[in-house]
Each structure stands twice: as C-alpha cells, then as structure tokens.
Amino acid sequence: MRQSELFSRTYKEDPKDEVSVNAKLLERGGFVYKNSGGVYSYLPLGWKVIRKISAIIREEMNAIGGQEMLMPALVEKKYWDKSGRWDVGIGFEVKGKEEKTPGFVLGWTHEEVLTDIVSKYISSYQDLPFAAYQIQSKFRNEPRARSGLLRGKEFIMKDLYSFHVSLEDMFRYYNEVKGAYEKIFKRCGLKSIYTTAAGGDFTFSNTHEFQVESPAGEDEIVLCRLCNFAENKEISKNKGGDQCPECQKGVLDKIKTIEVGNIFPLGTKYSEAFNLQFVNKDGKKAYVVMGSYGIGLGRVMGTVSEIHHDEQGIIWPESVAPLKVHLLAVGEMTSSLKKQADIAYNKLAKAGIEVLYDDRAQVHAGEKFYDADLIGLPVRLVVSEKTIVQEKLEVKHRNEKETKLMKLEEIIKTLS
RNA sequence: CGGGCCGUGGUGUAAUGGUAGCACGCUUGCUUUGGGAGCAUGUAGUUCGAGUUCGAAUCUCGGCGGCCCGACCA
Numbered sequence: 046m047r048q049s050e051l052f053s054r055t056y057k058e059d060p061k062d063e064v065s066v067n068a069k070l071l072e073r074g075g076f077v078y079k080n081s082g083g084v085y086s087y088l089p090l091g092w093k094v095i096r097k098i099s100a101i102i103r104e105e106m107n108a109i110g111g112q113e114m115l116m117p118a119l120v121e122k123k124y125w126d127k128s129g130r131w132d133v134g135i136g137f138e139v140k141g142k143e144e145k146t147p148g149f150v151l152g153w154t155h156e157e158v159l160t161d162i163v164s165k166y167i168s169s170y171q172d173l174p175f176a177a178y179q180i181q182s183k184f185r186n187e188p189r190a191r192s193g194l195l196r197g198k199e200f201i202m203k204d205l206y207s208f209h210v211s212l213e214d215m216f217r218y219y220n221e222v223k224g225a226y227e228k229i230f231k232r233c234g235l236k237s238i239y240t241t242a243a244g245g246d247f248t249f250s251n252t253h254e255f256q257v258e259s260p261a262g263e264d265e266i267v268l269c270r271l272c273n274f275a276e277n278k279e280i281s282k283n284k285g286g287d288q289c290p291e292c293q294k295g296v297l298d299k300i301k302t303i304e305v306g307n308i309f310p311l312g313t314k315y316s317e318a319f320n321l322q323f324v325n326k327d328g329k330k331a332y333v334v335m336g337s338y339g340i341g342l343g344r345v346m347g348t349v350s351e352i353h354h355d356e357q358g359i360i361w362p363e364s365v366a367p368l369k370v371h372l373l374a375v376g377e378m379t380s381s382l383k384k385q386a387d388i389a390y391n392k393l394a395k396a397g398i399e400v401l402y403d404d405r406a407q408v409h410a411g412e413k414f415y416d417a418d419l420i421g422l423p424v425r426l427v428v429s430e431k432t433i434v435q436e437k438l439e440v441k442h443r444n445e446k447e448t449k450l451m452k453l454e455e456i457i458k459t460l461s
Numbered sequence: 462c463g464g465g466c467c468g469u470g471g472u473g474u475a476a477u478g479g480u481a482g483c484a485c486g487c488u489u490g491c492u493u494u495g496g497g498a499g500c501a502u503g504u505a506g507u508u509c510g511a512g513u514u515c516g517a518a519u520c521u522c523g524g525c526g527g528c529c530c531g532a533c534c535a
Contacts, residue, residue, distance in 0.1 A: 057485065057497065058473045062466095062528040082527060135535050154535070188462060188533055196534085263534090377494045411496035418496090429495065439495095 046089075046368065047390075048403040048416075051075075053088045055416050065261055067347035068193025070359050074419050076346075076367075083190020083198035085343065090420065093367035094349075095201065098342050099180055101232045101364065102203050105225040109218075111178045111205050116158050118182060119149050124157035128318045135185050137198075151184035156337055159206050160315040167333065170210050170325045174218060178205035180342070192261060194347030195303060205338040210325065212312070215334045219310060222338045226255055226306050233345055234353060234362030235305060240266050242277040242307070249312045251280070255340075256302035261351045264302045271295030303348045311335040359421030360443050368399035369460065371422040373413045375429040378406040386428040389438060389453055393426075396457045418443070424460065 053075030060072045060079075071077045076091030087095055103113065119139065125131035131150070138147035152158070159177065167173065183202045190198050205222065209215040223239065230237035237255040244252055254277060256266055265278040269289035276283065278299070283290060285299030313332040316322070322330045346365070353360045363369065370393060374386035383404070390402045401422060403413050410429075417425050427439040427448075437450040451459075 054486090056472060061468090061473070064528065068528095079527090130535080133535060134533095185535075189529095189531090191529080373495095375495055409494060409496085409498060411494095411498080414496045416497085427495080431495075 046399075046401050048401055049405045051089060051401075053078075053090065055419055057415075063193070065191075065193040065195065065351075066354060067195065067261070067350045070350050070354055070419070071193065071347070074359060074421070077194065081198075083187055083196065085194060085197060085199075087343075090367045091346070094346050094361070094365055095342055097365040097367070098233060098345050099203075102180070102229055102340060102342070105229045105232075106178050106203070106205060109176070109221045109225045111176045113179065114177050115179050115181060116152070116155050116162075118152045118184070120152045120155075120158055122148050122150065124161060125150065127161075128157050128315060130157070135187075137184050137186050152181075153183050153185045154337075154339075155179070155204055156206065156311065156315045156335070157319070160319040160321050160335070163208060163333075164319050164321040167208065167321065167323055170323055173323060173333065174207060174209040174214055176205055176207035176218065178203060178338075192263065192347075194343045195261065195351075196263070197343065200344065201342040203340045203342060207336045207338070208316075208321075209334045209336075210323065210331070212310075212334050215310060215312075215336050219308060219336050222308055222336070223253070226308070226338070226340070229340065230255060230257070230305060230345075232364050234349055234364060235345070237305065238266065238268060238273070238275045238302065240268075240275040240277055240302075241280070243280045244309075249314065250310050252307060252309045254304045255306035257305055257348050257352065258300050259303050259348065259351050260301055261348075262301040262303040264304050265299060266302050267297040267299050269295035269297055303344065303351070305345050305348055306338075306340040308338045309336060311337055354421070357415070358419030361421045361423060363423045366421070366423050368401045368422055370398055370400045370424045370426055371403065371417045371420065372400050372426045372428070373403045373417060375410045375413060375427050376431075379430075381433065382428065382430065385433050389426065389428055392453060393457060393460075396461050398457065398460050426456065 055075055056073045059069045063069050075088055078086040078088055080086055122131060136150035136153050139149040139151060140147040180203045182199055184199050187196060187198050190196055207218050235257050237257055240254045240256045242252050242254045244250055256264060266275050267281050267283050267285060268275045269291060271294055272292035274289050274291035283297055285297055287297045289295040289297055313334055315335055316333040321333045323333055325331055349365060350359050353362060372390055374382055376382060390400055393400045421443055423443055425441045432439050435450055437452055438456060439448050440451050440456060441448040
C-alpha cells in the first residue's frame with residue numbers, strides 16, 4: 046500500500062477535547078474518524094486492524110466449533126415482546142414513515158433472534174450441542190458514550206451463542222469458550238483477567254468478564270496477583286487491601302480495567318420464551334440450555350492502543366498491526382532512490398509481506414519518521430542514499446531503539 | 462438523565478463589546494532533503510436561531526454538537 050495513495054493522513058495535533066489516549070492516537074493516525082460521539086468510521090488503516098482482530102477471533106471461534114453466520118441488524122418488536130426486553134431502554138427504536146409506533150429496534154444483542162431461528166431446526170438431543178456466532182455492528186443507546194472506542198453507541202461485536210441439553214454441558218462449553226477467549230486476547234497482545242461479575246438482565250447467575258488492566262478503564266475489580274482471583278467491584282464483598290479469600294496468601298489490589306469480553310450462562314430464559322425444546326433420550330421434552338459470549342472488536346482495538354503506545358504513537362503488536370512493515374524512502378526523491386525503494390517494495394510485496402510504503406516525494410525525512418512512529422507498524426525499513434551505497438536497508442523495530450543495516454533478502458527471510 | 466467545561470478556516474489556537482489574527486495543512490513557484498525545512502504566493506473561519514447594542518466571536522436566552530464527572534451499563 047502506497048502512502049501517497051492513502052486518502053487519510055496523519056495529524057500533528059491532538060484532536061480538540063479528546064482526553065482518552067486511544068481517541069487521540071487513533072484519530073491522529075488516521076485509523077478512525079469520529080462521525081458522532083460514540084460513532085466511528087474505520088478508515089483503511091483502522092479497518093485493517095479490525096480485520097486482523099476478526100481473523101484471530103474467527104480462528105479461535107471455529108476451533109471450538111462455532112459456526113459463523115449473520116443475523117439482521119434490524120430486529121422486529123415481536124422478538125422482544127417474547128423475552129420482555131423491548132422496554133429495556135438500551136435500543137434505538139426504529140419506525141417506518143407509515144407506522145405510528147416503532148416496529149423495530151436496531152439490534153443490540155441477538156439471543157432472541159437466534160433462539161427463534163434455532164427453534165425451527167432443533168428437535169432432538171441429537172441436534173445438540175452446537176454454537177453459532179456472528180461479527181456484526183451492534184447499536185446501544187448509551188446515555189453517555191465515552192473514552193473514544195471504549196464505549197460507543199455503535200460498535201462491532203462478535204457474539205457467540207451456545208445450545209445444550211443440560212446445564213452441565215453448557216458449563217463444559219463455557220469453559221471451552223473461556224479458553225478460547227484467553228487465547229484471543231493473548232494473541233491480540235492483551236493480558237486478560239478472568240473476573241467474576243454480576244448477572245444483570247442477561248442471566249440467572251454470575252457471569253464472567255475478561256478485563257484488561259488500564260487507567261483508561263471504567264470498571265474496577267479486586268485482583269489477587271498471586272492466584273489471579275478477581276471480582277468486579279460491583280459484586281465483590283472484598284476491597285482493596287483485603288486478604289485474598291481464595292488463596293489466603295495474597296493481598297487484593299483494586300485496579301481499573303477495561304472489559305474486553307464477557308461470557309454469560311443464560312440457562313433456559315430464552316429457550317422458554319421461544320419454546321425452544323428438544324426431545325431427550327427418554328423421549329421427554331426439555332428446554333434447551335443456552336450460553337452467550339461477547340467480544341467488542343473496536344474496544345479490543347482501542348484497548349490495544351491504550352496498552353501499547355509511547356509518547357510518539359502506537360506500538361502495534363504484530364498480530365493486529367494493520368500492516369507489518371513501514372518502508373520509508375528518505376531523502377531527496379532522486380530517480381535512484383525511487384528506483385531502489387520501489388524494488389524493495391515490490392520484492393517485499395512479492396514475498397507476501399504487508400508493507401505501507403511511504404513513497405511521498407515532497408515529504409521530508411523528519412515527517413516520515415514521525416508518521417512511522419505515530420502509525421506504529423512493527424518494522425520500519427528505510428531506503429536512502431546512505432543505505433543504497435551499502436546495498437542494504439536500515440531496519441528498526443517500533444518497540445526497540447537500535448537500528449541496523451541488513452540486505453533486503455535477509456530482511457525478507459526474517460520477516461516471512 | 463443531572464452537573465461542569467467548551468464550540469472561531471481542513472487541524473490547533475488568539476482576539477472579553479469596536480479592522481477576526483497566528484501556526485500547521487492545502488495551492489503555485491524556487492530552494493531544501495536522515496527527526497514535522499526555508500522564502501515567496503494563494504486558499505479558507507466565528508455551530509444554528511432569537512435577543513440586547515450604534516456595533517456581538519465576545520453579553521442574554523434557546524436549539525444543536527463535543528468532551529469530562531456522576532447516574533446508568535443490557
């Protein structure tokens with residue numbers, strides 16, 4: 046990808062009014078554009094990050110048997126009437142011109158819709174268990190959107206739902222999902238803390254959240270760093286400084302965290318509402334037991350930028366970096382410089398390495414370096430008159446200070 | 462939804478009742494080329510509505526919008 050053709054550009058100044066780090070860095074770098082408070086567009090670079098995160102999530106969801114699908118964002122009122130969640134107040138209600146009252150809501154979760162769908166196909170214990178998921182925009186009328194990508198009114202979410210013959214089997218799968226989630230966050234460069242939390246509207250029991258420690262977080266949890274016991278402050282009977290009730294050894298820390306994912310045991314709440322039953326081995330009918338599991342992709346992206354940055358900009362972990370390499374043609378854009386940089390770009394691309402190529406002719410070295418630091422791709426390669434003389438390229442990793450000179454072929458070998 | 466701060470070219474800011482200015486960006490030209498370069502040139506702005514006033518970016522009221530705190534967080 047040639048930077049000269051990228052329609053977005055970077056900005057030197059922080060956006061006015063923005064306090065949160067993720068909003069500042071992602072807007073300045075041209076990853077996202079704020080259309081409204083809590084409503085963002087993903088620009089080409091930002092969308093690449095979302096696609097990297099989606100790919101990781103898909104792999105891990107598929108690995109635990111999740112079947113990907115897509116449900117409508119426009120959800121008819123009949124669904125919510127059955128579950129009693131029409132009046133929860135979080136949804137954006139939608140009304141056709143000819144309608145007197147809203148007949149739809151923009152989907153803010155999909156237990157109802159999927160349960161209804163599934164009831165057409167599930168009739169026997171032999172059809173169970175299974176799990177299905179989608180990656181889709183959700184809409185929630187947050188009374189107060191805030192913190193850049195961390196709490197929006199529209200956001201991209203992966204929602205997985207599982208269906209089982211028993212509570213026991215549901216909890217078996219619940220644990221599998223837990224494992225998958227831990228892999229996902231780790232792969233995204235986040236250290237997640239498995240935290241017990243309150244149930245709320247979704248469930249009959251406690252739920253679990255995946256929290257990432259960050260001053261930008263709006264949640265508070267108590268955590269034992271010795272045994273990893275963690276509880277959301279909402280429900281915890283413990284407070285910071287207390288002895289850990291689990292291992293009896295550690296002392297609980299009270300920390301701020303960002304909730305990047307959550308998992309809910311649903312029980313039979315929705316299967317009862319939609320009469321989703323199956324026939325068991327004894328020929329008797331029973332309600333399907335369900336679980337639901339969410340991850341906010343934009344929130345993951347925002348959290349990564351909160352965790353991985355320095356004064357100069359973002360430091361993308363390789364796994365979710367929009368591209369792997371930032372290739373800079375530095376110095377006066379002579380025909381020899383352009384030629385050598387083009388060759389490097391083409392060879393890297395041919396080797397299947399994703400490159401952002403700063404081929405802008407009128408841009409000075411300093412500006413290119415600042416941009417590279419802000420955009421934060423893992424590897425920076427420089428071609429200049431200096432490097433050409435030595436028939437090498439300068440290599441620098443975003444998270445390291447040193448630069449070194451290497452042959453292009455060598456670089457390609459280490460990168461691919 | 463309550464409270465606070467705020468709204469000036471594309472971006473960031475100055476002007477507190479009297480000529481809307483600066484920096485960056487962008488245009489054009491020349492110079493320059495390893496950490497946001499220089500000279501010249503052009504471009505572009507007071508969120509909307511009502512009011513007060515001879516005169517409003519500035520004061521008053523209202524709308525809309527943004528950020529922050531709280532409530533809320535399914």
